[in-house]
Amino acid sequence: MPFRLEARxxxxxxxxxxxxxxxxxxxxxxxxxLFAAMGKPAGEALYTFVxxxxxxxxxxxxxxxxxxxxxxxxxxLAIGFRANVWNIGAEGQLILGAIVGGGIGLWAGDETGFxxxxxxxxxxxxxxxxxxxxxxxxxxxxxxxxxLTSLMLTYVAQLLLIYLVVGPWKDPEGYGFPQTRLFGEGxxxxxxxxxxxxxxxxxAAVIAVGVCWLIHAxxxxxxxxxxxxxxxxxxxxxxxxxxxxxxxxxLLSGALAGLxxxxxxxxPIGQLTPSISPGYGFTAIIVAFLGRLHPVGxxxxxxxxxxxxxxxxxxxxxxxxxxxxxxxxxxxxxxFLLAADLLVGYRIRVVKRVPxxxxx
Amino acid sequence: MTQKIGNGAPxxxxxxxxxALDGISKRxxxxxxxxxxxxxxxxxxxxxxxxxxxxGKSTLVKIIYGVLHPDVGEIRWxxxxxxxxxxAAARALGIxxxxxxxxxxxxxxxxxxIALGLNDRQERKGLRERIAQVSEDYGLRLDxxxxxxxxxxxxxxxxxxxxxxxxxxxxxxxxxxxSVLTPQEIERLFMTLRRLAFEGxxxxxxxxxxxxxxxxxxxxxxxxxxKVVAECDPRQETAKHLAELMIGTTLRPAYxxxxxxxxxxxxxxxxxxxxxxxxxxxGVDLDRISFAISAGEVLGIAGIAGNGQxxxxxxxxxxTAADRPETILIDGKPAGRLGPAERRExxxxxxxxxxxxxxxxxxxxxxxxxxxxxYRTKGLVRGGLVxxxxxxxxxxxxxxxxxxxxxxxxxxxRSLSGGNLQRFIVGREILQQPGILVVAQPTWxxxxxxxxxxxxxxxDLADKGAAVVVISQDLDELMEMADHIAVIAHGRLSAPRxxxxxxxxxxxxxMGGVASSAQQERRHAVPA
Numbered sequence: 001m002p003f004r005l006e007a008r009x010x011x012x013x014x015x016x017x018x019x020x021x022x023x024x025x026x027x028x029x030x031x032x033x034l035f036a037a038m039g040k041p042a043g044e045a046l047y048t049f050v051x052x053x054x055x056x057x058x059x060x061x062x063x064x065x066x067x068x069x070x071x072x073x074x075x076x077l078a079i080g081f082r083a084n085v086w087n088i089g090a091e092g093q094l095i096l097g098a099i100v101g102g103g104i105g106l107w108a109g110d111e112t113g114f115x116x117x118x119x120x121x122x123x124x125x126x127x128x129x130x131x132x133x134x135x136x137x138x139x140x141x142x143x144x145x146x147x148l149t150s151l152m153l154t155y156v157a158q159l160l161l162i163y164l165v166v167g168p169w170k171d172p173e174g175y176g177f178p179q180t181r182l183f184g185e186g187x188x189x190x191x192x193x194x195x196x197x198x199x200x201x202x203x204a205a206v207i208a209v210g211v212c213w214l215i216h217a218x219x220x221x222x223x224x225x226x227x228x229x230x231x232x233x234x235x236x237x238x239x240x241x242x243x244x245x246x247x248x249x250x251l252l253s254g255a256l257a258g259l260x261x262x263x264x265x266x267x268p269i270g271q272l273t274p275s276i277s278p279g280y281g282f283t284a285i286i287v288a289f290l291g292r293l294h295p296v297g298x299x300x301x302x303x304x305x306x307x308x309x310x311x312x313x314x315x316x317x318x319x320x321x322x323x324x325x326x327x328x329x330x331x332x333x334x335x336f337l338l339a340a341d342l343l344v345g346y347r348i349r350v351v352k353r354v355p356x357x358x359x360x
Numbered sequence: 361m362t363q364k365i366g367n368g369a370p371x372x373x374x375x376x377x378x379x380a381l382d383g384i385s386k387r388x389x390x391x392x393x394x395x396x397x398x399x400x401x402x403x404x405x406x407x408x409x410x411x412x413x414x415x416g417k418s419t420l421v422k423i424i425y426g427v428l429h430p431d432v433g434e435i436r437w438x439x440x441x442x443x444x445x446x447x448a449a450a451r452a453l454g455i456x457x458x459x460x461x462x463x464x465x466x467x468x469x470x471x472x473x474i475a476l477g478l479n480d481r482q483e484r485k486g487l488r489e490r491i492a493q494v495s496e497d498y499g500l501r502l503d504x505x506x507x508x509x510x511x512x513x514x515x516x517x518x519x520x521x522x523x524x525x526x527x528x529x530x531x532x533x534x535x536x537x538x539s540v541l542t543p544q545e546i547e548r549l550f551m552t553l554r555r556l557a558f559e560g561x562x563x564x565x566x567x568x569x570x571x572x573x574x575x576x577x578x579x580x581x582x583x584x585x586x587k588v589v590a591e592c593d594p595r596q597e598t599a600k601h602l603a604e605l606m607i608g609t610t611l612r613p614a615y616x617x618x619x620x621x622x623x624x625x626x627x628x629x630x631x632x633x634x635x636x637x638x639x640x641x642x643g644v645d646l647d648r649i650s651f652a653i654s655a656g657e658v659l660g661i662a663g664i665a666g667n668g669q670x671x672x673x674x675x676x677x678x679x680t681a682a683d684r685p686e687t688i689l690i691d692g693k694p695a696g697r698l699g700p701a702e703r704r705e706x707x708x709x710x711x712x713x714x715x716x717x718x719x720x721x722x723x724x725x726x727x728x729x730x731x732x733x734x735y736r737t738k739g740l741v742r743g744g745l746v747x748x749x750x751x752x753x754x755x756x757x758x759x760x761x762x763x764x765x766x767x768x769x770x771x772x773x774r775s776l777s778g779g780n781l782q783r784f785i786v787g788r789e790i791l792q793q794p795g796i797l798v799v800a801q802p803t804w805x806x807x808x809x810x811x812x813x814x815x816x817x818x819x820d821l822a823d824k825g826a827a828v829v830v831i832s833q834d835l836d837e838l839m840e841m842a843d844h845i846a847v848i849a850h851g852r853l854s855a856p857r858x859x860x861x862x863x864x865x866x867x868x869x870x871m872g873g874v875a876s877s878a879q880q881e882r883r884h885a886v887p888a
Contacts, residue, residue, distance in 0.1 A: 011772075219746065220745070221744065223728065227721055233714070236700070237719065
């Protein structure tokens with residue numbers, strides 16, 4: 001073998017920053033090749049996918065709207081991932097947040113009390129956290145893998161949502177469509193920048209980044225979570241409660257995912273439908289890793305992945321590319337990201353051939 | 361640089377050496393592990409490779425066994441130049457190796473384990489008979505049908521040796537073979553090795569235990585910092601001189617005040633009838649462990665690895681809670697149900713055996729590692745927020761006070777050598793001014809200089825009135841440090857006895873689990 005991986009003495013700071021950049025560049029090269037293979041002019045496709053969506057003020061505002069749920073979920077997941085708590089079911093928690101918070105909004109009807117929005121926000125967080133509490137209980141009580149349980153609960157959540165919108169919560173004047181009534185004025189998220197769709201949830205995402213950074217970098221709690229993830233035996237030795245930290249990580253990420261769901265339905269969507277999320281809960285996993293599990297990194301990662309949603313839509317409209325292009329783009333990005341991460345801990349060496357064994 | 365001492369010059373027998381190394385060098389990213397090493401081994405010779413931890417012994421034998429490849433240098437086997445590409449190539453030449461850490465599957469039988477190492481279907485025929493034959497011939501008593509996890513460590517080592525012997529090696533490499541054996545098992549191993557050498561098999565024996573080398577080996581090559589610093593006949597050298605060659609400086613023995621006053625001092629740590637069932641496969645149940653230790657006293661707990669030391673450490677530190685609070689008393693107050701953080705607040709500190717991932721987090725900085733166990737005792741957290749300034753100051757205090765060689769509080773734990781990290785961990789615990797310190801394997805894998813400084817720090821702590829429990833497999837260490845010594849075997853602890861009144865042979869028998877029934881009776885009759 002002409003190449004060999006050699007362990008670095010310590011983690012390379014340079015490469016921990018360069019590896020996401022390298023992954024994004026590699027993804028752009030591969031997606032360009034993919035466009036070319038599909039017979040589309042590569043340069044134009046790339047422009048449509050990456051540049052066109054953000055070439056107007058409104059486009060940038062849309063980027064914020066798309067990034068908000070990704071960042072909100074991503075910062076929560078990142079804190080859990082650092083503690084080796086693998087919540088893969090944020091999509092389900094997002095749906096439950098939308099159901100509980102949105103349910104309060106529907107119940108309020110056309111009321112315009114000041115209490116409605118706070119109640120909906122709290123309901124969203126509680127709904128998401130409650131859904132995440134199930135894997136937490138199964139993990140701490142029966143040592144069941146939260147990866148499997150949280151993922152499986154996502155499908156339960158989806159079916160529950162479909163049941164509600166085609167059954168008890170269906171809009172009686174909706175011509176039989178599977179959707180609820182639109183939220184009233186008092187139950188809709190205020191727009192922060194007039195003329196755009198930038199809603200309260202975008203601000204909430206930025207606040208969440210700040211709060212999670214504080215937890216991560218400054219508190220004993222954040223330290224405990226990091227120790228638990230890197231060295232569970234050291235955490236036990238220090239006297240940190242592994243169960244308590246697992247509960248915290250799942251409840252926090254669940255609550256933030258629930259909030260993201262609530263902001264989506266009470267913001268841009270305006271009602272409950274069977275498809276309230278284009279997979280934000282799963283894409284946020286990529287966001288968390290792209291952001292190096294660091295709150296500020298997650299913010300940047302969320303913007304990159306939001307662009308992939310916008311670019312995918314643009315490519316469908318302008319060039320007639322299939323919808324799957326967004327998923328491919330995201331998958332390729334995660335693939336390269338995990339591959340490039342190897343360079344943080346290892347360097348590549350070219351080696352001269354060693355003569356074969358035996359007596360010379 | 362190389363000194364020639366005595367008459368152990370190469371080629372003394374006037375034969376072609378079985379193995380000759382010439383100018384072997386091997387460089388790793390951070391260090392030069394081997395620097396121009398030359399040595400030769402005659403057939404039938406027991407040759408010691410002596411050096412401190414990190415001197416380059418392991419790298420050198422890995423090169424001989426084909427695990428690593430030298431950057432520069434020549435290997436000659438029976439006079440012909442060879443390049444050993446892999447362990448399989450080494451075995452084909454007739455080189456066998458018994459590693460320090462055994463590679464046996466606990467759930468399989470002896471014969472199955474040995475069969476796994478054989479690639480050729482033909483070789484597996486009649487394997488059980490051949491195992492029985494070889495183990496009989498060399499006095500390595502072994503039942504081919506026994507499941508490995510029932511075997512003692514000494515017996516597991518025999519599995520490895522038999523595995524090598526079945527291939528009729530010309531050269532057998534033994535890497536620190538005695539670190540896990542009782543004195544009696546060591547004597548038996550030496551008989552086997554002498555018999556092998558008599559039959560013409562050369563043995564390369566790696567160790568840092570000088571007395572063993574003086575009694576077993578006829579030639580020694582001493583490494584220091586990757587270079588050969590001396591070749592000699594160890595039988596004609598004093599242990600002190602060998603040690604000085606190995607370390608490059610002179611050592612002073614550890615000093616401990618410890619007078620009769622300990623008899624009247626109050627008990628700081630009392631353990632009474634502590635029984636804990638293990639929740640791991642192949643774990644060891646603790647069975648009615650009792651001891652008491654007073655201020656200023658050092659209690660040594662000897663035993664062969666895997667006899668309940670890890671479980672005992674976890675029970676004392678609070679990582680495993682006891683059933684009843686009163687089975688463990690800290691300064692007279694029940695502590696059996698408390699977790700590690702609460703026990704620290706009551707003045708007990710702990711140094712676990714494993715440095716990376718247990719006593720320290722290797723990817724975290726030294727200041728974060730200082731926070732790990734001292735966050736309450738040193739008041740490093742205010743209102744949930746970490747007081748980074750004081751944490752860094754505390755880490756710097758440890759680094760200064762215990763001569764930890766590092767790039768300061770921001771250095772990652774993994775960048776430190778084993779000895780420096782251990783000094784940091786021990787320092788972190790001692791600076792919390794504990795009334796009780798429990799340490800497991802405090803000097804495991806450390807060079808003699810680092811080991812001596814850690815032993816001295818522990819003795820100084822005892823002299824200031826702390827009770828120190830040392831759990832160690834190194835009997836010499838315990839005999840040097842401890843006032844009382846007890847032996848753990850199969851999860852049971854023998855009654856502590858004064859070190860002055862006990863012989864190595866008695867301890868060796870206890871380590872093998874041969875406690876006389878009279879002793880057992882006495883232990884349960886006399887309350888601690």
